[in-house]
Amino acid sequence: MGESINPDEIKAEQETMELTALLKQKFPKAVLDFHSHRLDETVVIERDSLEKVCRFLRDDSRCAFEIMIDLTAVDGLEINMNPRFEMVYHFKSLTHASRIRIKVPLDEDDCRIASISNIWKSADWYERECYDMFGIIFEGHPDLKRILMYEEFEGYPLRKDYPIDKQQPLMELKEIEERHKYGREL
Amino acid sequence: MTDMNALQTRMETSTSGADFSSSVMTIEIGPAHPAMHGIVRFTTHLDGELIIGMDPEIGYLHRGFEKESENSKWIQVIPYTDRLNYVSPLLCNIGYSMAVEKLYGIEAPRRAEFTRVIMGEISRITDHLTCLGAAAMEIGAFTFFLWFIKAREYLWELVEAMTGARLTTNWTRFGGNAMDLPDGFLHDLEDRLSKLEGIMEECDKLLTRNKIFIDRVKDIGAISKEDALSYGFSGPMLRACGIPYDVRRADPYSVYDELDFEIPVGSTGDCFDRFLVRMEEIRQSTSIIKQAADKMPEGPFMTDERMLHYPDKKDVYGNIEGLIDHFKMVMEGHSPPAGEIYMPTEGGNGEIGFYLVSDGSGDPVRVRLRPPCFNFVQAMPLITVGHYVADIVPIFGSINMIGGELDR
Numbered sequence: 001m002g003e004s005i006n007p008d009e010i011k012a013e014q015e016t017m018e019l020t021a022l023l024k025q026k027f028p029k030a031v032l033d034f035h036s037h038r039l040d041e042t043v044v045i046e047r048d049s050l051e052k053v054c055r056f057l058r059d060d061s062r063c064a065f066e067i068m069i070d071l072t073a074v075d076g077l078e079i080n081m082n083p084r085f086e087m088v089y090h091f092k093s094l095t096h097a098s099r100i101r102i103k104v105p106l107d108e109d110d111c112r113i114a115s116i117s118n119i120w121k122s123a124d125w126y127e128r129e130c131y132d133m134f135g136i137i138f139e140g141h142p143d144l145k146r147i148l149m150y151e152e153f154e155g156y157p158l159r160k161d162y163p164i165d166k167q168q169p170l171m172e173l174k175e176i177e178e179r180h181k182y183g184r185e186l
Numbered sequence: 187m188t189d190m191n192a193l194q195t196r197m198e199t200s201t202s203g204a205d206f207s208s209s210v211m212t213i214e215i216g217p218a219h220p221a222m223h224g225i226v227r228f229t230t231h232l233d234g235e236l237i238i239g240m241d242p243e244i245g246y247l248h249r250g251f252e253k254e255s256e257n258s259k260w261i262q263v264i265p266y267t268d269r270l271n272y273v274s275p276l277l278c279n280i281g282y283s284m285a286v287e288k289l290y291g292i293e294a295p296r297r298a299e300f301t302r303v304i305m306g307e308i309s310r311i312t313d314h315l316t317c318l319g320a321a322a323m324e325i326g327a328f329t330f331f332l333w334f335i336k337a338r339e340y341l342w343e344l345v346e347a348m349t350g351a352r353l354t355t356n357w358t359r360f361g362g363n364a365m366d367l368p369d370g371f372l373h374d375l376e377d378r379l380s381k382l383e384g385i386m387e388e389c390d391k392l393l394t395r396n397k398i399f400i401d402r403v404k405d406i407g408a409i410s411k412e413d414a415l416s417y418g419f420s421g422p423m424l425r426a427c428g429i430p431y432d433v434r435r436a437d438p439y440s441v442y443d444e445l446d447f448e449i450p451v452g453s454t455g456d457c458f459d460r461f462l463v464r465m466e467e468i469r470q471s472t473s474i475i476k477q478a479a480d481k482m483p484e485g486p487f488m489t490d491e492r493m494l495h496y497p498d499k500k501d502v503y504g505n506i507e508g509l510i511d512h513f514k515m516v517m518e519g520h521s522p523p524a525g526e527i528y529m530p531t532e533g534g535n536g537e538i539g540f541y542l543v544s545d546g547s548g549d550p551v552r553v554r555l556r557p558p559c560f561n562f563v564q565a566m567p568l569i570t571v572g573h574y575v576a577d578i579v580p581i582f583g584s585i586n587m588i589g590g591e592l593d594r
Contacts, residue, residue: 037525038288066415070528070539070556079545088541090528090556094415094431101528122418125564133252148245148593157253164250164257 017041019100022062027053032105042101050087050104051114057091057100058119065091065100068120071127073106073134077160084108085136089116106136115141133158209233215578217246223320223582224589226563235574240567244593251594255553259519260286263553265356270555270591273316274309274534275355276345278591283358284439285529285540289522290360292494297485298362299441303478304375305348305357306440307471311382312338312345313534313586314422314464314471321461321583322393325402330389337385340378347371360520361495362488372479379472386468394465403457407569407581414455417568418561421536423585426463427455433532445477457584494520519548526552535559535586557591 020034023043030049035042045053057065069090076084085106092099106113115138117124127138128147135156138144146153152171155162216227225246231239251270255263267278280302287294294302319334342352347368349355357364393399409419414427424431430449434442450466452459488495496515501508524546530539536558543552562585570581 038291038527040527042526067418067420069418069530069537070541070554072541072552072554074543074552076551079551088554090539090541094429094436097436099437099528099530120418121413121416122561122564125560129560146245148248150245157250158256162253164253 019043019063019098023053023056026056040101041099042103044103044105047104047106047113050102051116051119053102054089054116054119057102062096063093063100064095065093067092067094068116068122068126069099071116071123071130073130073136073158075134075158075160085111085134087113087130087136111136112139113137114139115144117141132156135159210238217243223587224592226587226589226592228566228578230570230575230578232575235576237570237573237575237578240570242563242566244563247589247593249594251555252553256550258550259548260522260550261360261520263550264358265354268354268356270557270594271313271533271535271538271588272353272590273588274313275353276305276309276349276357277313277531277533278538279355279358280306280440281529281531281533281538282540283360284531285527285542286360286520286522288527288529289525289542289544290494291523292361292489292491294362295486295489296441296483297366298487300478300482301363301367301487302358303440303442303445304475304482305345307475307478308341308344310532310534311468311471312341314468315341317534317583317586318461318464321580321586322399324579324583325399327393327396327399330393333385333389333392337382340381344371344375344378347374359488359495361491362486366487367482372482375475375479379475382468383472386465390465394462400458403461403580403584405454406457406573406577407584408454408456409565409569410455413565413568417565419536419565420561421533421558422460422463422467423455423536423562425450426452426459428453433530433537437530439529439531441478444481445474447471447474457580460584521546521548530556533558535562535588535591538591555591555594557594559585559587559592563587563592 017036019041020043024031027045027049030045030053031043032046033044057063069092072088074086074088076086083105085108087104087106089102090099091102104113113136115123115127117127118140124142125147127141128144130136131138131144132146132149133156145151149157150171153168211232213230213232214227215230217225227243229241229243230237251266255266264279264282267282268275270278315334315338319331323331345355346352348365348371349357409427411427411429414424414429420431428451430451432449435449447470450463450470452463492511493515497508497511502512522544524544526543528539528541530537537556538558539556541552541554541556542550545551570578573581
């Protein structure tokens with residue numbers, strides 16, 4: 001692989017960003033880093049304060065992020081990122097017409113993070129997908145199971161050490177299993 | 187919803203020994219069902235005909251778009267984006283190319299941007315025509331479907347004239363488009379748009395005030411503003427709830443800030459509102475296309491920046507710089523500078539967002555697509571419970587689920 005991400009280069013484009021300043025003032029210990037590469041405001045926070053920061057982002061009138069747009073992870077194995085994983089959250093505020101990206105570094109040995117599906121419903125399925133693809137455990141998620149792959153699938157396909165041409169044995173036909181009586185949403 | 191609560195109370199408080207749970211029937215709708223727009227399974231729990239629970243299962247069309255993209259060169263991802271949304275492939279092409287352009291920090295020439303607006307809006311219209319036509323057919327309005335597919339055909343012939351393909355368009359590049367407007371395209375466009383307007387007028391008369399149709403869709407599958415926001419809705423589904431969020435207006439990209447258009451909104455967020463919002467969006471898109479065609483500037487349709495477009499064959503065979511550039515671009519591919527970006531664009535269904543991470547080498551570190559209909563299918567239990575089995579068809583039709591981008 002070529003050169004790794006050079007943080008100084010990205011920092012050079014730094015402008016004073018209101019939301020970053022607000023988060024730094026409100027959670028001085030939680031904010032690890034920030035940048036605004038191509039004007040995408042990004043704040044890196046530590047894992048344990050994710051839920052607090054998310055609640056603040058949704059409920060505070062200066063933030064008012066009503067929509068959780070996207071949630072995903074990045075596996076930095078090939079670019080020697082330390083720690084290996086990074087959670088990436090995108091939020092959109094309609095009130096202030098602003099966007100923000102929150103990133104949380106995650107250790108390979110301890111891939112756990114608090115679920116935010118009780119704050120935004122859309123996080124429910126996105127977290128299931130992230131678990132399915134990267135094997136990240138979301139603590140407090142109501143029903144963390146695979147969503148795109150099948151239950152017997154072994155490994156996490158979007159991790160960089162999962163080979164793209166790996167084949168898995170076909171499953172035998174299953175009996176119709178017992179399900180939760182009235183579906184999950186009741 | 188009240189019916190469901192009553193039933194639950196009845197079941198929980200039953201002391202007579204009657205086994206109400208035996209009256210609950212579980213049926214599987216899908217994965218392959220004539221009224222399913224893609225392959226998806228709904229495990230539906232019914233009390234008589236009343237839906238009291240639903241469990242959607244997706245993933246049948248998962249083909250590893252993100253994994254495949256991360257193991258390709260940046261330019262090789264463009265053909266994969268055709269297959270994401272198979273009724274408006276150009277919108278995904280444009281979304282991805284604009285994302286990589288943002289990563290580079292460049293803009294396409296103005297002629298390319300106006301052409302993209304025209305082709306993008308044509309795709310939005312074909313997307314809405316397919317969605318409305320199919321949804322109406324499933325509840326009995328067959329004429330409407332045939333008329334709309336006829337209109338879609340007029341537009342797909344334009345796409346074919348432009349890109350050479352109807353579905354596998356592979357049309358945009360980083361910093362421009364693969365082809366310029368063909369001869370006589372704008373004249374042909376005008377002619378076809380007036381045909382489309384005629385069809386829209388006829389179909390509007392046929393369905394919008396039709397009592398049989400309204401009875402099937404009014405107050406069906408409604409969702410409140412708060413729930414829609416919490417579920418991360420976007421596009422026509424969110425606008426039908428009365429929230430005027432459109433990426434073209436909220437975060438203007440391309441040349442949409444120079445064009446005049448309105449954002450239609452509904453009020454109750456039911457299937458009928460979604461129908462009306464999409465009908466109006468077709469008209470607005472028609473007006474956008476006309477404005478963009480009037481303003482179409484002269485000039486290049488592809489950037490001439492080095493290492494972004496493949497050098498002309500004249501240079502490849504004629505001088506050493508051209509030859510080296512060509513060799514490096516073929517062997518190493520495009521190398522956007524290191525960094526990460528999120529680029530939202532307005533697709534037919536809602537916000538299509540690409541999150542890209544580059545390390546400065548020619549290989550993408552992360553290519554992530556935010557699929558708009560993921561959230562809609564997640565909300566299916568919320569908007570169907572309390573309705574009847576027959577209502578699943580109009581509700582699912584109005585969601586416009588596209589398996590290609592849902593499962594990726």
